[in-house]
Amino acid sequence: MGRQGNSSPRKTASGSRGGSGASGKTSAAVYRRRRLFVGVALLVAVALGLGGFAVAGAFNGKQASSTDGATEPASAPNAAPSENQAGTPTPAPTPSCNQNLVTVSASTDKAAYGPDENPLLSLKVTNGGPMPCEVNIGTSQMEYLITSGADRIFSSRDCQAKSEDLVKTIAPGASETANMPWPRNRTLEGCSLIEAKPGAGGAYYIFTAKLGSKASPKAVFQLN
Known part of the structure; x- marks a missing residue:
């Protein structure tokens, strides 16, 4: 039962409501580890989603398929969304020319x-x-x-x-x-x-x- 729960956290979580489990200490520890794993995975998924959105919004038309943009989402999970927005530098205006x-x-x-x-x-x-x-x-x-x-x-x-x-x-x-x-x-x-x-x-x-x-x-x- 412990191996099946590790491979499918969601099924074990729902099954724990209706059945009588093993020892209380072991079940609680496993359950906490599962919740921690699911929480971390969710944060990573959200961070990757925000990074992909920012890259897609930076390019238009043919540039949307540019291979240069494909490497940018890797840096997105390292910063919170608010930090990304606040930390984006404003492009410098093109100098006037003759x-x-x-x-x-x-x-x-x-x-x-x-x-x-x-x-x-x-x-x-x-x-x-x-x-x-x-x-x-x-x-x-x-x-x-x-x-x-x-x-x-x-x-x-x-x-x-x-x-x-x-x-x-x-x-x-x-x-x-x-x-x-x-x-x-x-x-x-x-x-x-x-x-x-x-x-x-x-x-x-x-x-x-x-x-x-x-x-x-x-x-x-x-x-x-």
Whole structure:
């Protein structure tokens, strides 16, 4: 009976109400040990649960599955929930930086495209300063503009479905790149219907990437 009670504390605890047990001293000591074990196990379970919640709340989207976060719950049981909340350091604000040192560049994946190939347009933002910079790289700031001489061929803003902000901290010398395939179509402001398409046959086009008030140098490509 003693071994069965050690392997299943709950069954023994409920059974002790209805049956006559062994000696009083042995039964009381075993019962106290079982209660102590259950109490410790419950505290550990609660502490692990709080640690997992804190880690899950710290990440959003794809970062929720980050392997970096998997190691953090191990430190959670060492501190009470109130200590965790009070001891969490407030993130230091990103130092102000010289926005004039943030540059925008435009590029295409090829210099010339065949009749069945669509250009891939790339907008690249680089922090050329000596300290981190916060930059809004959301669709509210971006524009992919294609022209041919004085002819405005395409703008990503003409038929843009959403306009959202996305502020990111870019480290010194680091870059953020956003790619967009262009289906070789024309657009008009307000997304008015237009059936005309850009010419081919070796015609040259200019791609300019814009981010807020910043514009990139021109990137030239050819459509065959």
